[in-house]
Amino acid sequence: MQGFGILGSAIVALIVLAAFRSAIIADVSAVDYCWRIVLGCGAIPGIAALYFRLTIPETPRYTMDVEHDVNKATSDVANYLQKTDTTDENDGPGNHVGVPKASWSDFTSYFGKWKNGKVLLGTSMSWFALDIAFYGIGLNNGIILSAIGYADTHDADFNLRAYNSLKNMALGNIIITIMGTVPGYWVTVAFVDKWGRKPIQIMGFAVLTVLFIVMGAAFNPLKEHSIPAFIVLFT
Secondary structure (H helix, E strand, C coil): CHHHHHHHHHHHHHHHHHHCHHHHHHCHHHHHHHHHHHHHHCHHHHHHHHHHHHHCCCCHHHHHHCCCEHHHHHHHHHHHHCCCCCCCCCCCCCCECCCCCCCHHHHHHHHCCHHHHHHHHHHHHHHHHHHHHHHHHHCCHHHHHHHCCCCCCCCCCHHHHHHHHHHHHHHHHHHHHHHHHHHHHHHHHHHHHHHCHHHHHHHHHHHHHHHHHHHHHCHHHHHHHCHHHHHHHHC
């Protein structure tokens, strides 16, 4: 769903800019209201998620590990497997047992073994390295769109030029997301159980490595000679 979130944010930015068009053309400082509104809109799905998290039934694992109620956890699992309602008229405190609490000694003893530690290290460091590039580029889409000339406008009036530049950036983000981000996520959703998670991860990291090297090494030649090629590589 992250792809839809990225797309949604670009659409919200475009809508807010359109609503403030007259104000921005009259006084460019009105852009200040736009980014505050766009940022504030991001709180709406967060509040919705918080509400559902506070009202959702706890998982059997939480019931067993935190509330130490084994009977209730067992009942919840049975109800779920039978596709029945998770509540019971006799639902109440069950058999509380002394379930061992998680500890740093457990963590270190388990991940201290190389066969376990290498999985955690490999997974976390791969994603850490990816996120530096992924969020670094994602947060600077506007700068990249400007660099390739997409966001440039030639309006004589400064305020109108500022508005059109921001509008082009928002449209550019929507195009990038529709061309690459959303299809990419949902191709994975469709094939993840057939291809497997690890092969898809390796494929994704490998392709991104090649694309980042090409775009980084040939940024200026691509920008000067083939903007469409750059956009295809970028998306």
